Amino acid sequence: MKAPLSWLKDYVDINVSVDELAAKLVGAGFEIEEVIYPSDQYVNIKAVKILSMEKHPNADKLRICQVDAGDKKLQIVTAATNVAVGDVVALALDGSRLPDGTEIKKGELRGVLSEGMFCGGSELKLTGADYPQAGIDGVFIFPEDTVPGTDVNDFIGTNDVVFDVSVTANRPDCNSIIGLAREIAAVLNVPMKDTFALPAIKEEGDITSSLSVEVKDEELCPRYLAKMLSNVKIGPSDEIIKRRLRLMGLRPINNIVDITNYVLFDIGQPMHAFDYKDIAGGKIVVRRAANGETILTLDGTENKLSEQNLVIANAEIPMAVAGVMGGANSGISDDTQTVVFEFARFKRDNIRKTARTLGLHSDSSARFEKGIDYVSQDLALIRTMQLVARLGAGKFVGGRIDSLKKQVAPSVLEVKKEKIDEILGIDISVAEICRILKSLQFEVKANGGDLTITVPAYREDIVGANDIAEEVIRLYGYDNIVSKPLDGKKLTQGGRNPHDKAVQKIKAFLSGFGGLSETFSYSFISPKFIEEFSLAQDDPRANVIKILNPLSEDVSVMRTTLAPSMFSICASNFSRGVKEASFYEIGKTYFPKSLPMTDTAIEKETLVIGVYGEKEDFYSLKSIVEALSDRFNVTMDFVPSNEPFLHPYRQAFVKINGKAAGYLGQLHPAVTKTRKFDPALYIAEIDLDVFIENTSDFLPFVPVSKFPSIQRDLAFVVDKDVYAGEMLKTIEKVGGKYLRQASVFDVYTGVGVLPGKKSIAFNLLFRKDDGTLDGEEVNQAVDAVLTAMAESFGAKLRD
Template identity: 40%
Template structure:
């Protein structure tokens, strides 16, 4: 927000330089982005008097002017301006001067005649016809009155002002106005805040209540609607002082009526609108929701489509404005308007914001309404507007006010404790200073009961902590001595689940996988992509009400879509191999339609392609289970029910007989759907199951004192026999001395009968009290061979 210092000083005293002011007001909580001088770069441009004009001897369109610019000697200046005459007072840029845009002016020849400067237009001074409507459209600016010669035009044209740019937080709607900043300034410097004296003569005829009626049909979206009327309207340019203030605050002057509404919006923070009262059918204002398919052409000439959620100002026949956003072209004020209606209303901020976004039109008014404006300001604002009408002679104010205010917003009371505030801030501020700060902000203080009544323009003051903040910022944050926090320290640590999850991630990183982070929002098309049956429960999803688009419209029920998309990106960018993992949640609705939060299941997903196969992935899973001390509980069984996985190369992961996930090769059709042209592998594991079954208790054993004995055993079995079946028999029959059984070879080839495979294990035995002999392990090996032959029909040879 841009605030001219000259305007601000009308309501609060500032007796320090601009640099000190900027620092002080920032420290008190009103952050300043920067400041600029209104005159900009203009330098060494003075007033001058044209004494003589002669034609240029070598240029038909140029003339030579003799100028008295108060420099002790007349100047010769060549110009092509058609509007200058002897006796005119004009702005003169002297040798070495600077005009708008940083352009420097120097003495030099112009078609053979030395020109000692330049005569200036308003554009060359950085302004336009809206700032100086008396200036010619083309040509030099002529001062309308006699001026002192040689005087700086910055002073003569009243360009001496500094504009401060503030960054106002959205919780302080009161500071989006000159008065709001002035109140903060007065509180900062412990000075007086002067609210403008508003008085209206109302010399028009009749009563506004006989001219117009107001019907609020949605008081929730329009808490208050205030209006006043003006007769005998005179549309003309605003006076220079008003145009200057508007321009300095970043608003382009238009005419006196429009400028008055903008002036009040900037000064008081209350957006206003003016209607031609003769365009209002039946002289009745209706504040209602728009109807489906309704349209309005706004003041910018664009047709806007409306819907039932939007609020409009209407008459019995049509909408005449989009509430809080912009007026309609059908009620705009023309130059021959005889009577106008000033609207000062209050609208629901969130609704205005949504409406402005939906119609694609964000205005200064909507930006202010979005923050939440005090409805109790509306009456003062409309009275200020018609007061300015009288000051500018823009018409006769009709007596009376239309004020529809069905549910008045009241002040509220907060209690405070000086002791608590000092303890909270770590200060020793006297209670009297606290109360003085509250009073300077407009709060009504009861020192006996330690309460304050909060005015309605401060919606941010809701609790004692908010009052403490007000005390701190006006006492001075720089004066508060840093102290150590008081209280009982607590030791922060990870939960058990967080610790296990961290261990899972450590294993993944140790195995060379990179962590991925993918979206929880997905497209329903994913289910077709992974060949999911139409009746699958996984197709039942939580649907997003306001999605970014169809591709982000549901919460995921499977965890691997993002991983496969990432692998696809890597593959198509010619990365030879990639391995990714992610620990994230899937969202399973408990019922549809959704009536309660879905079940959120934390899931570990691994995905990879390249120089790896099923056994590499299984090895990573086995490493994970070993790290969590779960390997003795885990078994792997063939899994053929998952449509997105290869039916002959997928295993279910079971812990104590219950499935906690799966691993294997992605179905070739699914890999093709994701445009991955290599064998792709996935593992999906329920993290909550890992947390529940992990064992962090470590049991230490002494290193073995005696050597191990090993025996290799090879067998010929049918190819549908799993290595798990073989391993289970070996472990069950190896005897008390068996230490481990390791698979080291699986072979199918020309020397093996079709339908069979050769499987080889290395079995180790070790004694805890002595070195074993062949006789000690003979029974175990014999039992292994016998059981393999009888249960698996294995042809065994051992050595």
């Protein structure tokens, strides 16, 4: 919210410096985004009077002017044709800077010294709406009584200070000049000025004889207030209004439109001005739009509406999207004779949804989305009547139309001083609490420590003792809070729960020992992944939760798997020249209990690992997963799988103690080519809830044996569909008490091995811990392995 200092002074006497005021507002809970000095746009640009003018000796289109700059005489060479001797014009002196950043230096033009440059409206960033003389193609000419040497900032009103204040969502009452002025009055402990006295205004006729208002949806429009202005005289606004609108970043247009914009910033109440001739049937209807109904808005956009959108209509068609933007068919024009001013309160969540759905955003919708109180409509009407009278813009028709059936009474709270002290943890006197609250326009009656507090009607954020305590402390000063032990409470030690600790250890292992880089991605993804990953309709991962108002189709469903996110991250890195990488992410997946949603989703914490590059393959990925399981003492098995999005011969399901816990494998080439991803991408996805449930931090101590070990290598020929993992389990089962380790070191097909067969070679390590192992004991164990291999797998020793 921008707030010019001069405008704030309409409401409150400010007797401190700009920096001190900014510091006080910060102390009261407001963030000052920036303190803007508009005069910095116009550096060393002044009004000068042309004393004489003669032709340039070396250029037919140039003239040499002698000018009076107030404190000195200057010579200027110009090509302007709209100036004459005696005119007071805008001059950028040597060393000046224009609003667009251009710096002006003196120099010679065709051999004649020019000590500056005459400026037109375009150089000064002014238009004909600001000043008529700024709209012509030529030099900007000041009124003839302008004193030479006058700084242009003094003339156009930019010698001001503008505070850009960040207003929190719970303080919509401060999205206005008056709202911030109330806060300033409180922090400076000075009274507010009464600026709402109405001048003597003669009204003619009765509005109800020319206009009726019907509110068909009082939930979406709790109040609609209309006031009519006849004998309208369209013209420019006065300098104060135009200057202030420019400081707020708006161009002046005409008196009626400027009044609506001025009141928006001044009071925080969005307004709309309808041309009465466009109100067909003399009737305003506040209703939901019909499905498929359209309206051309002021920005030139044709909008298709639905019954979720509220419109302000006449007896035939919509004239405005309520609270968002007016229609092109009902705006103010030069021939407007009668105007109907609208002051309304709309349901803020409906305005927010409408603005987002239609892609229409305005200063009005921004304020309605945050909330408008019931007081602002009346204050805005008074200010409008004052401005119309000041500008002589027309005559008001008697009466007004107000859909509010009874005034909303301010809320009254009963709060004890002891409760405020308990919340804040410090003792503040009743007198100080009363002083602070009264400075914020609260009415307070104190009976000992019992406070009866009447909340201003515009403070709809105040609902209980906690809110009152917050109001007190932000003005009393947060720096006055002193630390002390909790009364009657035991000190507790914070920390992570066991699950979170395990997650942190997993991250540390993967980032450290594993050398993987951690990634983060959105929890919502594109629904296209279901088709791209060839998921069946009955696959739980295809049963996604749809977001009601997604930012785009690419982020419109909650993810049920982290694989698409990992694929996207790897593809993005590869497209940027990263030829090899290893990533992991730990995040949530979301599964609905039922659709449509009637309960919260089932959230599963999941680990996904993605690796690609010249040195990566299925086994390098598997080694990472196995190292992780070894580190946390998790018994993990790999069994055949049939994931549709993985390479059919390079994938496996992961089981932990017999329970399904994920998969690993190469992403199918049909999937990777959708992102022009050339290398093989290997992905593992593990259910961390299952993994952590089976982890153990206990690592038993095993001393290094003093006795030698004996190794045997056995190569078996088996059918191609026999899995090495199953054979390994059998070896470990029958290998005897001295078998310490068994591993696969070779899988071979080719010369010497019959078609349909393969050779799998195992290394077996035997050792005694209490003596030297002899060969006979090893032979017995090997014989047992050979027998089991033959019986279970039809395996034969390879020659």
